[in-house]
Amino acid sequence: MTPHDSDERVLDAEDLVVHRGSTLILTSASLRLDRGTITALAGRNGAGKSTLFDAIAGVRPPTSGRLRIGALTRWRWRQHHVAHMGLFFWPQQGYLSRALSVETQCTWMAARWDTPRALHDEVLDSLPTELRRTEVLALSPGERRRVEAAILRLRQPLVVLADEPFAGAAPIAAELFATHLQQLARDGAAVCFTSHEWWIVEAFAHRVVHCTSRTTLDVGTPRAARENHAFRTDFLG
Amino acid sequence: MSPARALTAPFATLALRRAIPIWVGVRLVSVAVLALGGSLHRLWSLDTALWSVAMGVLLVAVRERTEWRESTLLGNLGVPRVTLTAIAGAMLLLIEVIAQLVAARVLA
Secondary structure, three states: OOOOOHHHEEEEEEEEEEEEOOEEEEEEEEEEEEOOOEEEEEOOOOOOHHHHHHHHHOOOOOOEEEEEEOOEEEOOOOHHHHHHHOEEEEOOOOOOOOOOEHHHHHHHHHHHOOOOHHHHHHHHHOOOHHHHOOEHHHOOHHHHHHHHHHHHHHHOOOEEEEOOOOOOOOHHHHHHHHHHHHHHHHOOOEEEEEOOOHHHHHHHOOEEEEEEOOEEEEEEOHHHHHHOHHHHHHHHO | OOHHHHHHHHHHHHHHHHHHHHHHHHHHHHHHHHHHOOOHHHOOOHHHHHHHHHHHHHHHHHHHHHOHHHHHHHHHOOOOOHHHHHHHHHHHHHHHHHHHHHHHHHHO
């Protein structure tokens, strides 16, 4: 079975049109993600990558479009709908409350989604004790992202959308976050991330989707993307 | 921690952390406005209480728009964002009722 067989496709976002006020941001943008693969959404600043993620995650729903996750299809959705369908959204600003400790939010996530005890313990054990007891407010941006990368495993998601998870991270930290995303893909999730760092895309992505001219184009593997004239001109320079 | 407590305790904590500072803030504004108008005796009257709750719930709702991370966390937990606002609003009402009861007892 190839990754593009229908059983392997876990997310199919079709013909998304997104407006912000009266301004058209995306027209007929699509994103298709396959089980166990890591996809990079690449494009210039302002191309609409975060807008596309916000739309699919239901944070700022699109004007029109269709979303299928697993066997479920919706034409209108909010974030809590897609969370029940198996999507986990990791925005650039983070998703943890600053007012609660890391351990409390781990336990909350695990209790909500019936995470197996072994996985809950594994995730907690992967974090230093002093980090676990700390309120998220006291964490540095790098520590917060490390914690968020670990906690999202507790959801055991079908799909992960990670917006700029590597932004500002030192190479060693970026590799650690990427390891978490690779583990999720090995567990069967479809992972999609945005990044402006081409070395990260080349090192960790199986496929590249080019976000440009208010729409999206699948440009294949990172190697194929590098050889794609339009992608090279628009993104790699 | 039991699963029920693990699910409800963070909600209660977040809701209280929203409701208490807003209630205190609104009540301080009440004191200032009533003192300026020379009618501080109306601090625990029904109309001041209703004004406090109305302003408080409005501010709790406004905070939902600014607490982006908490909203995303709730979304990832499969909970509508407005849930926390509703709980915080209910807590604010409860705080006002308790304050009124205490004030009535002290002033009696």
